Amino acid sequence: MKIFINPGHCIGRDPGAVNEKYGIEEAAVVANVGAGVKNYLEAAGHELKILQSDNLSGENPIYPNVCLKANTWPAELFISIHCNSFTNARAHGTECCVYSHWSEADRVAYYIQNKIVEKLGTFNRGVKERNNLIVLKGTNMPAVLVELAFLSNEEDCQKLMYRQDEFAQAIAEGILDYLSDN
Template identity: 60%
Template sequence: CATANNSGADIFISIHCNSAANASAKGTETLVYSTGGKAELLAKCIQAQIVNSLNMVDRGIKERPDLCVLRETSMPAVLVETAFISNEEDAYKLMYRLKEFANAISRGITDAEKLF
């Protein structure tokens, strides 16, 4: 967090792959410290781009005030759970459509920047 805070960055995005004991769990979710404000707006834009571009299950925007990377950063911060590595369909997308995930996240960022 200190590195991000000292970098002069306008936003912070942490990109992850989700996992669950239940192999039927699938989809994309984006986490924020709290709803309201620029972080939620950024999360909504990224979430919409991933869901629509890759036909992902929309697990929504979720508050996670317990996560250091969301709590301790001084700029709007989101954590993107792209897909479940424990789900065969999601894992396939992560292996073979990774560039599409990256492009969707990029478009979500530019969508949000227009609204900031």
Template identity: 50%
Template sequence: MKVFINPGHDKIHDSGATNDILGIRECDITYVIGALVEKYLNNVGIETKNLQSDNLCNDTNYNDRPIAVCDLANNWGADLFISIHCNSFANPAANGTEVEVFSFNTQAHKLATCIQNQIVNSIHTTDRGVKEYPSLKVLKHTVMPAVLVETAFISNMEDAKKLIENKDAIARAIARGVTDYMQLN
């Protein structure tokens, strides 16, 4: 099993969502979670690649072209692709965990369900479920089952504190979600 891990955003070009009150950025949270997911998957014999990426492309036809991180995962021959993010919304009451897939009733949907259940049960976030997002580039341009994990809302104070305090628990939950998925197949 080969898993490509993509902590969302990057520290230079696009830090992603922020919580200025707590002084945290999405790119920093996802970087740590991604590294821990990689460690836990490697510990059980799963081969990984980990690339934090701003998901940008210099091509002017960006909307119709696979992004670089997808190309890397596809060319490496990954069996699974996991992009890790923190959600954000203008209304600070929005909270919870969701995992996004290209389409339902697929292997990605099975993987997403396993990861969703593990995170919600581990850090006790609101279960926002698995959502279908066929327009997301990392889901659209990957050839293997791919999920985008919205761990919790960085814009919600309670969720943001969980992101700060539970990075290891979130990473363990994502890794357990992968192993749960493997047991189904």
């Protein structure tokens, strides 16, 4: 299967969420996790492309266009990877976002969500419907946006710093379980 990985934000351009205490940026965490997912899925025989870019859908033409690349390849599955953040440092846990619950993407999302929660012991915030996210709106194939955990929460942040390989494994295993069950 042709699977497209989009680590969110853009190192050096758009750090995404930042944990000031540890000086850690979302863009760097998700780049590592995305590279890990790519390795695990390639090892399982799938075809992968990965792109982290400051241009999600044509808004910054000097950078490669994420949705366009996925659509023209064409990818059969699209996974965007992010970290969450909130003003209240108590907010924590993992969630996956899909354009609509009435979709194949929703089924993929549950596999990924459950695998991350099981492996990392993060709080299960569930699969949420978000119809305003560019990468979910602008892609033609089933697309899931994974919010690994909260950079703004101490316990979650420790996992995001020191257990990146397990997040990558969990996403890959979730996708592989989905594919073998369907």
